[in-house]
Amino acid sequence: MSNDSTSPIMRLLLSTQAPRCTPGRITRAAAPWLVFALSVIGVLISANPALALSVTQPSAATVIAAGDDYATQVLGNAWDMSDAVDIDTEESGLMSSQVFSAGIFSGATTGNGASIYPLFMGYSGSINLSRGANFPIATSHYRYVTIKLRVHSASQNVNLYFLLEPNSYSTGTYGASHYFPLVANQWTTVTIDMINDVYPAPTSGIQWTDQASITGLRIDPANGTGVSYDIDWIRLTAPATTAQKTSVQWTDSGYTGTYKIEALDIGSAPVSYTLAAAASGTSYLADTTFLAPGQYQIKVTRNGDSTTASSATFRINNPAQIALTSPSVRGEQAQNFASVVVGNSWGPPPSGGVFSATDFLSIVNFSNVSYTNPAGTFSARPTNNDPNLRLNQGGHTIDPTLYRSLCFTMQVSGARNVGLGSVARFFWSSNGTNLTTSGPIVLDTGLSEYCMADLATVQLDNTAGGTWLAGSKILLRLDPHEFPVSSACTSTPTPASCYDVQLNSVVLSPFAQANPGYTFTWNLADADNTSATLNLYLDPDNTPGNGNEIAIGSVAANNGNGQLVWPxxxxxQYGTYHVLVVADDGVNSVSQYAGGVIVIGARDGIFRNGFEN
Incomplete structure (x- = not known):
């Protein structure tokens, strides 16, 4: 057997008898041989990875941790356009045809200044149940807004506004970003630096870090009228640490210039994102924390001659999404006042009851009262702008130090108009004469649940009947809306023109209690993994990672519903605590607080009225 390691093509080349030629001249007979030789050498060079541009990292086995994203970490629900809460469409301005479909949010502008809110700040003077009010953005931590979008008209730009509070438009406490151009009918990923890409005064009344937190984030996806657009995802991320950056490595030969580094989103809406415009050498630490979870490749391009190479397909991890369902903002509904004290729940949840005439002591300024439309609910037509329902307490007073969480499920027919009447209010009294009026509760379109985690802290319009904690309550009343009777209702009455009311339930509950134990429940969803490790903590505050959390359990949990029975x-120490859960899928860790608190130990006057640290 021959020990010759020369390749067959090279042996053929060496064995081929080249025509004789005079030094310094190429004869006609020699020219074809020379062309053949050069082509073979070119094939050999191109087949040798050491002599060509090649991206070696990331590899097919690479899984990159997703960046620290506000919606994922704080809201517990990424702005991935997978469900209707990702954009508060009720508050969009100059928009039509707003639709969520297959992970894409689409709409069309109806005027200049058309806007959407991934985070709405709520209404001034109301009982503010908005996500912005409940989950403000820490401006010292989060900085970069990245949007993947597409517009279907030319000469369009995207920009955004951030708002300090509900009345920021009137007080000037908002900031505006620069405008970023978009290419028609082409997916584009735009990153806006909330420090360096914001206009100075007077265009912006505040800068991003002027305040510790902001509660509203508005995006204007186009600046024209009649412009259709699509949004794939939105992220608000913290600056990346060195450890959070992605190592990009490549080999090359015979080139000493710079390289352009891009991330190629190879999902259903392909797009490239520039990570570096002029990287040198053969490695680069790329900041991929701006990018949403999904499948990507890294493309490296020589700036000198446009030679390109791409990495294998790798993955940016989808962090686990965890939501604690007990305890929750609803309190301990199984122990609700109407079921436990009165002996008859106010509507179906949570004990399977139904509304009937006995659930109300008075029904004022309503006609067409029914308990069968649909069955088990209260439905009626208001006769003026002050319809109200006094709930039947069965002769019992409400202990306000025990019953603190209030939820109601209701819908008002007709077009939503907050200024005209799409607000509900609660009234209460300790003596039956003087009434305390709650702040307005802004209503949404359709059947919705509204929950106040603690009546002791809600906005009040007056306190004639005392604050919630000031004495037992002998009266609790709901005013479902404040619309006047329209002329259309008088002439051609319909549920919409008359703003008919459907009330499904009112549930007044105590805080959750562990005495001594409690069953914590949750829902876990992880698109990339079937399970995650959950660690549960009691926390006297709601600031994760500040060192005062008390570990109470750890469990390997599968996707879906789960529970931890804590003895x-x-x-x-007895007291009132927040509940923190940390979900770790081995790549990313996500922290979430329960929507409601839990009382550890017996419920008594000391621990009902405040937090014990």
Whole structure:
């Protein structure tokens, strides 16, 4: 057997008898041989990775941790356009045809200044149940807004506004970003630096870090009228640390210039994102934290001659999304006042009851009252702008130090108009004469649940009947809206023109309680993994990672609903605590607080009225 390691093509080349030629001259007979030789050498060079541009990292086995994203970490629900809460469409301005479909949010502008809110700040003077009010953005931590979008008209730009509070438009406490151009009918990923890409005064009344937090984020996806657009995702991320950056490595030969580095989103809406315009050498630490989870490739391009190479397809991890369902903002609904004290729940949840005439002591300024449309609910037509329902307490007073969480499920027919009447209010009294009026609760379109985690802290329009904690309550009343009777209702009455009311339930509950133990429940969803490790903590505040959390359990949890039965611990001081859960899928860690608190130990006057640290 021959020991010759020369390749067959090279042996053929060496064995081929070249025509004789005079030094310094190429004869006609020699020219074809020379062309053949050069082509073979070119094939050999191109087949040798050491002599060509090649991206070696990331590899097909690479899984990159997703960046620290506000919606993922704080809201517990990424702005991935997978469900209707990602954009508060009720508050969009100059928009039509707003639709969520297959992970894409689409709409069309109806005027200049058309806007959407991934985070709405709520209404001034109301009982503010908005996500912005409940989950403000820490401006010292989060900085970059990245949007993947597409417009279907030429000469369009995208920009955004951030708002300090509900009345920011009137007080000037908002900031405006620069405008970023878009290419018609082409997916584009735009990153806006909330420090360096914001206009100075007077265009912006505040800068991003002027305030510790902001509660509203508005995006204007186009600046024209009649412009259709699509949004794939929105992210608000923290600056990346060195450890959070992605190592890009490549090999090359015979080139000493710079390279352009791009991330190629190879999902259903392909697009490239520039990570570096002029990287040198053969490695680069790329900041991929701006990008949404999904499948990507890294493309490296020589700036000198446009030679390109791409990496294998790799993945940016989808972090686990965890939501605690007990305890929750609803309190301990199984122990609600109407079911436990009165002996008859106010509507169906949570014990399977139904509304009937006995659930109300008075029904004022309503006609067409029914309990069968649909069955088990209260439905009626208001006769003026002050319809109200006094709930039947069965002769019992409400202990306000015990019953703190209030939810109601209701819909008002007709077009939503907050200024005209799309607000509800609660009234209460300790003596039956003087009434305390709650702040307005802004209503949404359709059947919705509205929850106030703690009546002791809600906005009040007056306190004639005392604050919630000031004495037992002998009266609790709901005013479902404040619309006047329209002329259309008088002439051609319909549920929409008359703003008919459907009330499904009112549930007044105590806080959750561990005495001594409690069953914590959750829902876990992880698109990339079937399970995650969950660690649960009691926390006297709602600031994760500040060192005062008390560990109470750890469990390997599968996707879907799960629970941890905690027996309690005598080592934990009695008091009221927030509940923190940390979900770790091995790549990313996500922290979430329950929507409601839990009382550890017996419910008594000391611990009902405040937090014990």
């Amino acid at each position: 309690g611990s005598s080592a934990i």
